[in-house]
Amino acid sequence: MARRNEEVEALLREYADLVAITGGDAFKARAYEKAARAIGGYPADVSALDAEGLREIPNVGRSIAEKVAEYLRTGRMAVVEERRAMIPAGVRELISIPALGPKKALRLYEDLHISSVDELAAAIEADALADLKGFGEKTQENIRHGIELLRRAGARVPLPSALDTAEEIVAELSGVTGCRRCAYAGSLRRMRETVGDLDVLVAAERSARFMEALCELPVTAEVVARGTKKTSVRTGKGLQVDLRVVPPESWGAAMQYFTGSKAHNIRTRTIAVHLGLKLSEYGLFDAESGESVASRTEDEVYARLGLPWIPPTLREDRGEIEAALRGELPEVVTERDVRGDLHTHTDLTDGLASLEAMVEAAAERGYAYYAVTDHAPDLYMQRMTEEKILAQRERVRELDGTRRRMRLLHGTELNIGPEGEVDWPAEFLAGFDLCVASLHSHFDLSREAMTRRLVRACENPYVDVIGHPTTRLIGRRPGVDADWDEVFAACARTGTALEVNSQPDRLDLRDEDILRAKAYGVKFAVNTDAHAVPHLGQLRYGVATAQRGWLTRDDVVNTWPLTRLRRFLRRPGRS
């Protein structure tokens, strides 16, 4: 369920954007952004705090605390509403276009009265920007491309936001009298990286109460269609929700049918036909007699088709049917299998929480080990020094084993330079228990140069894991261009793991790339890259992505016992 922290975070971010667009003090906008981040990353629920309690949160001072308290009390924040009245909502939408910031957005609005992405696209099409200062040919082309990127992801919703909405709806409908079962299905159950609409299923004898309940939920903004078997609504954020109510005896067949994917369903239905059966959302039936042969559980339906139950994350018709028929379905990694996180930050660099707070929260998750990997100095903005990281190492050693006997690894997140070089010399790197190395700049090298760069990083004996390997941001930035087959081969050859980064806007590597890399014998690390305590919980997205890439425990180094992991993190010159 969504905490109010996320609501407040979104509101403060909106205010920060509006301040930036209306040309307010840039530092003020930054202050609101920092406060938004801090509240989103704050472990406790803000709705339990008053203004004084709110001020305990770093980067929340008197003014912001009062505004947040006002919002929590009244559901409104006056200053936000004032700014909203000055600037149409569509203008803020403009700055979500990569390459377009607040200054250009305001110019477009003031000079050409453009106040939506659609209007901007039309204006570029009509060559209406030609005389606008600061909008040369290249800039226009960049904006055009940015709009394309935005639209490609546009209609789909990020996984966490879809999951929050779905869980809220399932919780509400589960409480309605007569509810026998309630769950979400569709691409959300398959944990695709973005979700187009929500499919919610209810098993009950009568449907009317559920249809009514859905239409009256607080998240429902608009009723699209309302019937006895199916009702569709749209949420305030524009996400369509389809509710299906089925008889309890059809539950398994309905879950199977509505989970999909379409391609997977076509395969299962074809198998049914060959067996003289017919598969629908109501059950598996004998084609001639029409008699039901299976429908109560998914297990039962798959079994009658001669298949084991297939995890939803595998149902994409990427070979899972064939593997299942051969009895070779992988036993995919689960969140419970993960023994530790190998990529996390603290407030020594750009994290929000102290080392102690992160370690405490990790221990509470029941981890056997946990790595602290703050940024290295080549990411200038983090102001890292040898002294600072050595002091941190000392503290890590002190804390090692003191929280639920969780073992601590001291690491760093290195920057892979344009030539594949990293921040520190070998003798200094040798002091770390592990090194993650990631791209943070120079994303537009040629394919050859990018490949060489990544391969060199793999060949560095101190680099154990390549962090967020493609550096894509879902819907905002494509991954870097490289010959990935060559990179995967290098990872396998050098024993360098690839990260499956769990941040929901990264999910990097993504499922298809994982499948390809796995074929080379590459090992993986499913990490959160947490910058705050609540981020540790984002592991579920990384694990789901790993599942979608068919990874087993053996493929994922941070499911291994510490002794095996330490052998993998070989330190040259140390036995």
Added chain:
DNA sequence: GCCGTTTTCGGCCCGACTGTTTTCAGTCG
């Protein structure tokens, strides 16, 4: 607007890159 082991004022992650405004503004990480 926030913050303080130099500071209650005067800083604020700071440098790279890009395109275009021929000396710099805007965007990004």
